[in-house]
Amino acid sequence: MGAEAEIVCPKSVPNLDTVLSCSQLDIMTPDAVSDNSLASTMLQFVPNIRSGSFADIGPRKYMEDEHIRIDDLSVQLGSLFRCPKPSAFYGVFDGHGGSEAAAYVRENVMRFFFEDVSFPEASELDEIFLEGVENCLRRAFFLADLALAxxxxxxxxxxxxxxxxxxxxxxxxxxxxxxxxxxxxRKGEAIDMSQDHRPTYPSEKRRVEELGGYVDDGYLNGVLSVSRALGDWDMKLPKGSASPLISEPELRQIILTEDDEFLIIGCDGIWDVISSQQAVSIVRWGLKRHDDPEQSAKDLVNEALRRHTIDNLTVIIVCFSSIDHQREQTGPRPRRFRCSLSAEALSSLRSLLEGNESH
Known part of the structure; x- marks a missing residue:
C-alpha cells in the first residue's frame, strides 16, 4: 500500500475550514496544513483533467470487469447539472460469480449516482454541499445493491x-x-485513497464476526474474498437486516493541489502483484516519457501480466496537470544538441585529436 495520509482538521489553512468537514474522511498531508504558502496555492489550483484506461481479460476464461470514464460531467448530464468545475466521474466494477452484476451496475451507473439520488447542486464547495454529495454516494451504492436484488x-x-x-x-x-x-x-509519492475490504483486515473481520459471519482461510464465510460488495444476495440476509457482507462504501476525500499529478484506479488484479508505490513509479515514468494516460494504463496492465497476475485487469489513469506543468515544477529539462559533421570535418577533427595526443 502507499503512504498513510494523516487525518487532520484543517483549521490552520485559511478558508479551508468551510470546504472540509472535520471528520475522519478529511485526508490531507501534514505539510499541506502547516504551510501557509501551500494553502494559498491550493486555493488557486484548478485541475486540468484528462484520462485514459485499459482492460485485459488476463489469464481468466471470462472478463468480469467493467469501468466508466467521464472527464466532463457537465457535458454528460447537461445544463441542469450545476456543480463546481471541472467535474469528472470514474468507476471500476470488478465482478465475481459471473459478469452480470458488474455489467448491470455499469449500465445503470449514471442513474444510480446522479438521477435517482437527486444529486445536489452548487457553484462552490461548502460544508452543506459536501455533506449532500457524501450522502448521495452512499445512497447510490445502496440503491445499486437493492436493484441487483x-x-x-x-x-x-x-x-x-x-x-x-x-x-x-x-x-x-x-x-x-x-x-x-x-x-x-503527489510529487511521486503514493497516497492510498481507499482501503482494500478484505475479510482478514482487522476492522472488517471484527465487524463480520459481530454480525454472525466468520472468516475461513481469508474468505468471508469460506466463500468470498471481500467483505463488501454489491449483489451476492445469496450470501446476504433479507433486505433490511444487518449482514456480514455489506454494500456500504468507505469514503475518503482530499483537496487537490498542484503537487497532485495523477490518480490510478485499478481492480485487484493489479494490486495483487504491484504495490501502490510501484504503480505510481511505473505510471509517472511513462507519463514523463510519452505524456499519454491511455498508454500508461496499458503499461501498468502489461507489467501486472509480466508479474503473473491471475485475474482480469482494469486500470484508469486520471491526470490532473499536463506534463509541461510538472516540468515547470521540477525545473526545465537540460537541452540536448545533436550535430552532424561531414566526412571532411570528421577527418580534420581526428587529425587534431591525434596531434594533441602526440604532444
Whole structure:
C-alpha cells in the first residue's frame, strides 16, 4: 500500500475550514496544513483533467470487469447539472460469480449516482454541499445493491466490488466497497485513497464476526474474498437486516493541489502483484516519457501480466496537470544538441585529436 495520509482538521489553512468537514474522511498531508504558502496555492489550483484506461481479460476464461470514464460531467448530464468545475466521474466494477452484476451496475451507473439520488447542486464547495454529495454516494451504492436484488435476470450468486472517484473542482472524493484501489500520486509519492475490504483486515473481520459471519482461510464465510460488495444476495440476509457482507462504501476525500499529478484506479488484479508505490513509479515514468494516460494504463496492465497476475485487469489513469506543468515544477529539462559533421570535418577533427595526443 502507499503512504498513510494523516487525518487532520484543517483549521490552520485559511478558508479551508468551510470546504472540509472535520471528520475522519478529511485526508490531507501534514505539510499541506502547516504551510501557509501551500494553502494559498491550493486555493488557486484548478485541475486540468484528462484520462485514459485499459482492460485485459488476463489469464481468466471470462472478463468480469467493467469501468466508466467521464472527464466532463457537465457535458454528460447537461445544463441542469450545476456543480463546481471541472467535474469528472470514474468507476471500476470488478465482478465475481459471473459478469452480470458488474455489467448491470455499469449500465445503470449514471442513474444510480446522479438521477435517482437527486444529486445536489452548487457553484462552490461548502460544508452543506459536501455533506449532500457524501450522502448521495452512499445512497447510490445502496440503491445499486437493492436493484441487483430486485432484478430477476441477475443471478443471486453474482456480485461486484465497486470503486468510484468524483472530482468537483479541487475536491477528489473516492467511494469504495471491495478490493479495487485508488492511489494518488503527489510529487511521486503514493497516497492510498481507499482501503482494500478484505475479510482478514482487522476492522472488517471484527465487524463480520459481530454480525454472525466468520472468516475461513481469508474468505468471508469460506466463500468470498471481500467483505463488501454489491449483489451476492445469496450470501446476504433479507433486505433490511444487518449482514456480514455489506454494500456500504468507505469514503475518503482530499483537496487537490498542484503537487497532485495523477490518480490510478485499478481492480485487484493489479494490486495483487504491484504495490501502490510501484504503480505510481511505473505510471509517472511513462507519463514523463510519452505524456499519454491511455498508454500508461496499458503499461501498468502489461507489467501486472509480466508479474503473473491471475485475474482480469482494469486500470484508469486520471491526470490532473499536463506534463509541461510538472516540468515547470521540477525545473526545465537540460537541452540536448545533436550535430552532424561531414566526412571532411570528421577527418580534420581526428587529425587534431591525434596531434594533441602526440604532444
Amino acid at each position: 430486485d432484478d430477476c435476470s441477475i443471478s443471486t450468486s453474482s456480485g461486484t466490488t465497486a470503486l468510484t472517484a468524483l472530482v468537483l473542482g479541487r475536491l477528489l472524493l473516492v467511494a469504495n466497497a471491495g478490493d479495487c484501489r485508488a492511489v494518488l500520486c
